[in-house]
Amino acid sequence: MYSQSEENYLKAIYHLEESSEKGVSTSKLSEELQTKAASVTEMLKRLAEKKLVNYQKYYGVSLTPEGKSWALAIIRKHRLWEYFLVECLNFNWDEVHEVAEQLEHIQSKKLVEELDCFLGRPSFDPHGDPIPNAAGVLPEFKKRRLSEFKVGDTLICKGFSDASSSFLQFLDQHKIGLDTLVSIKSIQEFDESMLVKVRKSEIMLSKTATQNIFVEKNKESKIKEKV
Amino acid sequence: MYSQSEENYLKAIYHLEESSEKGVSTSKLSEELQTKAASVTEMLKRLAEKKLVNYQKYYGVSLTPEGKSWALAIIRKHRLWEYFLVECLNFNWDEVHEVAEQLEHIQSKKLVEELDCFLGRPSFDPHGDPIPNAAGVLPEFKKRRLSEFKVGDTLICKGFSDASSSFLQFLDQHKIGLDTLVSIKSIQEFDESMLVKVRKSEIMLSKTATQNIFVEKNKESKIKEKV
DNA sequence: TAAAATTTTTAGGCAAAGCTAAATAATTTT
DNA sequence: AAAATTATTTAGCTTTGCCTAAAAATTTTA
Structure with missing residues (x-):
């Protein structure tokens, strides 16, 4: 077109x-x-x-409205492909942009919709940016950083800021990735660093780190809280 | 490039x-x-x-050798994407070509290799055409049609000829797709039609049908034969 | 508010990749 | 073997999307 x-x-x-x-x-x-x-x-x-x-x-x-809706369609494709590259093809967050720049121009309604479905209709890409839906509407809830939460909260990692490759390697080492569950054990008052539990082990995260990790409240953990 | x-x-x-x-x-x-x-x-x-x-x-x-190797790289991408579209995104065989024509031009070594790996390094695309490997070498064994086999053989569907949409619907109805297991129960002498077993049910396939289904010998079934 | 500085537009070119029409080479027919 | 036909190439034009240099409009500043 x-x-x-x-x-x-x-x-x-x-x-x-x-x-x-x-x-x-x-x-x-x-x-x-x-x-x-x-x-x-x-x-x-x-x-x-x-x-x-x-x-x-x-x-x-x-x-114009027409131009905006077309722009959103491209951004939707870009972010879905980024998600695909990280989730399915073992790309790191700092490697996806260049390829997604190419993939976003592929023309096929069916491709985009099926990809979206295949990926489980994600709301945020691996950088924490919102993915517009098929109608061009952005998800309502805005992205929240791990640093905004408090002791006891359990969260699901949903994105990471563009960061240095050493930050990236650090997360990789501790196997913190998309959809990893993290629960906050304690917070140091003086530097706001967090002790978090990831799977079996506990990890110390600096404020810089927690500000660059985007998360969502874990629905399952809410249920557990009630029980 | x-x-x-x-x-x-x-x-x-x-x-x-x-x-x-x-x-x-x-x-x-x-x-x-x-x-x-x-x-x-x-x-x-x-x-x-x-x-x-x-x-x-x-x-x-x-x-030239250089030109040929580049051509094979594009064909590799084209067929891998076709496989992806059919296997992961619910495309039918007659819908994939146009989109694959676009996707084959995406430039990223890592993308191709990871996609290949993600798909399980397939040897044939959904049309039964061979997929060159990363070095540009085509799979040795050539594609064989279901019609070439005999009673008792168990086979894995690996491709289907470009065919009428009614043939396509027929296969769809009986849930015959990529990697479906088919074993030959009997063959009618007069018209070479086959009675095959697919999962729980038995289906009659005309010679026209069996000539348009590409298969591979099932390695597991070989083991069973020996036992 | 007029001069200076900055930003934006216009004008004129270039390369890729297509087209038509005309010219030329190769092949077939007589 | 010459004429006719067919295939291929050349020449010249178009569009897209970029460029540089010059001109014009806007904004800043004194």
């Missing part, structure tokens, strides 16, 4: 709209996409003709 | 070299790729410069 290049522009505009109050300018886009401003201008004219963006010479650009 | 278009040419040349004794001509290629002969000539010159093909004006084209 649209070219890879056009899709990349839509995605970039979407991300820039999200991450800043002001509108999206030609120069911001050119930096994001690593192209020259002149090329951006040209493309914006083309996208405006296709009614994917509102573009006013010299005054920046915004997505 | 190479563009999608270049890869499609390499693949097309490979297939035409396989399927006919004579060399590959500009017109054959232009028909295969649905482009004009003039465009083919242009591309062949480009591929020759990159040492992917041997090209002699007016006398057709052939792949």
